Amino acid sequence: MEVKDVVSVTLSTISMVLSVTALYLSQFRPSNVTVSTGPMIHLFYIVPSQPTVFLPVVFHNSSPTKAIIYKVFLEIEDTNGNHFALKWIGSVKIDLKNNYADTEVAGPFKIDGYETIPNALRFFWFNAEGGPQLDWLEGDYGLKLHVWTSDSVSPDYSTTDKLHIDADVAKIMADKKVTSDNTSRYLPLAGKNLLSFATGKNPVDFRNLPPGTPH
Numbered sequence: 001m002e003v004k005d006v007v008s009v010t011l012s013t014i015s016m017v018l019s020v021t022a023l024y025l026s027q028f029r030p031s032n033v034t035v036s037t038g039p040m041i042h043l044f045y046i047v048p049s050q051p052t053v054f055l056p057v058v059f060h061n062s063s064p065t066k067a068i069i070y071k072v073f074l075e076i077e078d079t080n081g082n083h084f085a086l087k088w089i090g091s092v093k094i095d096l097k098n099n100y101a102d103t104e105v106a107g108p109f110k111i112d113g114y115e116t117i118p119n120a121l122r123f124f125w126f127n128a129e130g131g132p133q134l135d136w137l138e139g140d141y142g143l144k145l146h147v148w149t150s151d152s153v154s155p156d157y158s159t160t161d162k163l164h165i166d167a168d169v170a171k172i173m174a175d176k177k178v179t180s181d182n183t184s185r186y187l188p189l190a191g192k193n194l195l196s197f198a199t200g201k202n203p204v205d206f207r208n209l210p211p212g213t214p215h
Contacts, residue, residue: 079139
């Protein structure tokens with residue numbers, strides 16, 4: 001084989017490899033969905049027996065391949081260490097005055113390549129007589145959002161958050177439950193309520209926040 005033939009075959013092979021790689025990256029690479037939550041969570045009792053959550057969520061697909069969100073569950077660990085799996089039942093729109101409007105019922109939806117979709121998901125638990133009881137009490141709650149991007153048994157992506165309810169908020173929620181007041185109370189998720197602050201003559205360093213800075 002002459003040198004020019006070797007060069008020609010080499011260039012053809014490189015071209016084919018590049019074409020296959022480009023095709024894989026643009027068409028066949030698995031989707032890569034990540035999810036961020038908060039910074040606030042909205043709690044209320046839609047009726048006294050149904051503690052309910054509205055959770056702002058952002059879905060992001062960092063792959064060029066489209067993704068499908070099949071289902072979402074919110075796992076809550078209450079102050080007694082009991083775990084509850086709340087199925088996503090619908091989405092809402094939250095305006096600047098914290099008014100809510102239902103937008104759609106829960107169901108699979110598509111995320112195009114490199115697309116970001118904000119949403120506010122609704123979850124609730126039914127406190128059946130004699131069954132496990134979930135209430136908004138004083139203490140710390142663990143939250144895990146589980147997301148399925150495939151028809152598998154286990155979730156494909158999960159996030160972890162924490163929520164603290166102090167005594168004052170717990171009393172407010174108890175009063176809402178007793179009086180059938182279905183208005184919400186919104187609280188920051190732990191570590192996501194950083195407010196504006198000053199550091200005097202020192203440059204701002206977000207890795208070492210001043211003592212007492214809420215975060």
